[in-house]
Amino acid sequence: MKPVTVIGFLGSTLDAAKFGPSRWNRWRPSVGIAMHEDLRVDRFLLLHGAQHRRLADQVAEDVRAVSPETTVELRQLDFADAWDFEEVYGKLLDFARAEPFDPEAEDYLIHITTGTHVAQICLFLLTEARYLPGRLLQTQPNRGGGGGSSPAGRWTAIDLDLSRYDSIATRFAMASAESQSFLKSGIDTRNAGFNRMIDEIEQVALRSRAPVLLMGPTGAGKSQLARRIYELKRLKHQVAGPFVEVNCATLKGDGAMSALFGHRKGAFTGAVADRPGLLRAADTGMLFLDEIGELGLDEQAMILRAIEDKRFLPVGADKEAASDFQLIAGTNRDLGQAVAAGGFRDDLYARLNLWTFSLPGLAERREDIEPNLDYELDRFAEREGNRVSFNKEARTRYLAFATSGEARWPGNFRDLMASVTRMATLSPGGRIDVDCVDLEIGRLRRLWSAESGDDGLATLLPPAALADIDPFDRVQLAYVIAACRRSRSLSEAGRTLFSASLARRSSANDADRLRKYLARFALSWADVAQ
Template sequence: MRNVVIGFLGTQLDMGKRRQWRPSVQLCAHPDFPIDRLELIHDQRHYHLACNVAAAIAKTSPQTEVRLVRIDMADPWDFQEVYGKLYDLAADYGFDEDRERYHVHLTTGTHVAQICWFLLTESRHIPARLVQTGPPRDGAAAQGTLDIIDLDLARYNALQRRFEAAARDHSALLLGGVDTANPEMQAVAERLDLIATGSDGPILLLGEPGTGKSALAARIHELKLVRRRIKGRLVRVNCATLRGGQALPALFGQRRAATGVVGSERPGFLHEADGGVLFLDRIDELGPDEQAAMLQVIETGRYCPVGSEAEVTARFHLIATAASDPGALLRAGRLRPDLHARLSQWVVRLPPLRERRQDIRAHLLDMIDSTERQLGRKTGFNADALARYLRFAQDPATLWPGNLRDLQASTHRMAVLAQRGRITVPMVEAEIATLTDQWSAATADLDEALLAELLPDAVGLDEFERAQLAAVVRACRECASLSAAGRRLFAVSRKEKASQNDADRLRKYLSRFGLDWGTVTGNQPG
């Protein structure tokens, strides 16, 4: 197969004034890279130089056919003109890939021409590989160096490994350096890496309390800094603390004219977040007026501080969290429909700890390391103590209602109480009892509040019935359908039954209390 090279005449380098090496000439002198035809692009002003180079090539490589291709350009540094002329050249060329192998010589021509060559070859408008030549190094052959660059990255394993390593580094950053074995959590990290890199749109993080939304927001901010998407800092706002008349001034700032009091001016959170990330924790806690004002600034980047008629600008990336599914908040009137639509561009759900029990060991050991640094002493588990704690922590019956927050508190307690630096089985047993008592007390209060929403006379139920019904209601609200809730609730007993109609069993159980799927969840039966 014939080798064909297309390249610009080097109007400076090919004169050979500074050194004997002339790139277009020496390109044809490499014994391991025979060139059958060289398409040498020149303009009318440098026609004589092109003829001179062609004559030199005829002496150096008699088998190389040199074709002079005239392309006149008013400005060889004008991207639009250069790309247009080379695009037309490619369209009219008539490439014959069955007989010829094409290359583009990058060394000659302007930097604009090099960029255009890259774009045209990468898009396959020119079906060629790139050739880069260089002058001879000390003691090397007179023809200099020659490298062939194929844009098929699959052939560049080293480059591919670097890309993969960078992706792993970014995932590790988003995961806080804790390896995850949970596919859903790994998918969250990979998705957020792409979002943080390619989009400035709002990100809405969903998840139960303690799943790590605030920590993840800080890591997203750090990744955006690494990727140079932002330059400013992270401003955290707990929207649940913004109440009444202080909410708007806190967010948007306040001019003295609004109060007439000297020293009453305040910049506002939006001003502080300019150029960085604004993190609105529990955005659904904002009032309707504040939500409307936030929507305007998200969409326009402009707002008026309280007491001012002059607009100011604020460019920031927004990360928000919500207490529950945005659809439920919308139906309950706690989230404006227009703000809901704006926040729905990027919605990321963090799975609770009970759905990724395979990660508990990694989180536990990472938290022990962190506590060691706080206490200034080494702390560790005895092997049997670690095994006992993990059996409890990874048991399906252990629900971890506070998620990572509960695990962090538990780890800290054991580390502090391990005065000799070792956590033993008796200490683990005591900690398990502490957690169980705490959860039981909290669940009892939550059960009463939960059932009060559905059954005003729930007080008349036995304690056992209240606990059982509350567990069923929670399962219904956490599952996508009546059938899914039934499969979860009757996972063990269904194996012993000839008929496995879990949905019907669950429907009959709810009907005992005058309840149905729609009443419990606000959804239609599934």
């Protein structure tokens, strides 16, 4: 069993008694907690005001007398007005945030019998919101006995599942807004659909341990969002273990099973030692399986078992291993289509599909480009120790291009990060000017043209000439130009392009043959090689 820590206020009235043997004949809540045979208390955090220090010392001494194994820690907490709800809640919230709670190592009971009614309400609310990661502890004297015959009284531990109180709705709305901003890395995003999705993710992250599926194109921010979800849950004491990220696209063949689930020494050639595996590394923490659609069907089956039963069989082992982790899965594939095609298990998809969120690409959130531009400049300053900014005209020109339909952003936020990094690096004076922006816009156009499979003919021929070329001839011409650009001379390009027919000709002038071919389209070697 884990050690038990009780947190509660000193009862300035209920815990008070004249010093002497008679004090053991009446019920005193804080002392009575330590007198139950069925409630072991290893540590007692007793909150008290400065004016009640003498009583706190007496209660601490009596607790140690009835329960020598209980360590009493006195914590002074003063209020200007113990009935001021805002003051009491604020100071208790500060106490909860500063206390190094470890729910994996200790169980916590929050005693709500003592203290003012305001203090009791605040303890309840902080416990319900998981700032105090425990259960409520309620104590009372035995009914009908007047408390005299049983100084221990009775106790009850309460698990909370309650709605939030309207009286502090504003505070919780602020806390929710802080959590949403945390998930967005503090970026003031403007896309209404994205903001609604983040609001839902915040609620799911703090209220559910079920798997979460993040869908979206490469570079849309799935990995960063998964890590922020983990950090938010850790901040609220909902996870204690590490964040383990796995790119499933890199797990291929026999090594996939070993990497995920571990193996025993001698399980296969090369297994010279036991390997715990990534699932066990994520125990009590969070496992992010990025590109989960790339896993094989056998690995999918074992992942499903690990999600549902928290158990799995390492490679070569005859005994199951256990790991209690929370799962986030990411994919840029349509898993529904993968199920229909037989490439993904329908039972695993059903298990993952409870909480599914589709992250839009940057091109679908053009109004968020400006705040993300500032975020990337801040990241560059953190990485390089050098603050860089735009001048006004340069910023206007870059945003006009970045938010236009011409900017495709196929790599999404990775493209934006790379673009900002290039401009900031090429601006040693600390100011990105219009010339730097124009160079970057040209670079992006070329990069996106190459990535889209553009044949590049538009840079060589005017639109009217391109319109006169049949699609068949255009494919052939694009191939010829690509071969020319890989060659060091016209002759080398000719030999490459006409190599198959060379053996059937008595004489060959491949360079002249290629020159004449290019001339059909009003092109020269110099045009193409450049």
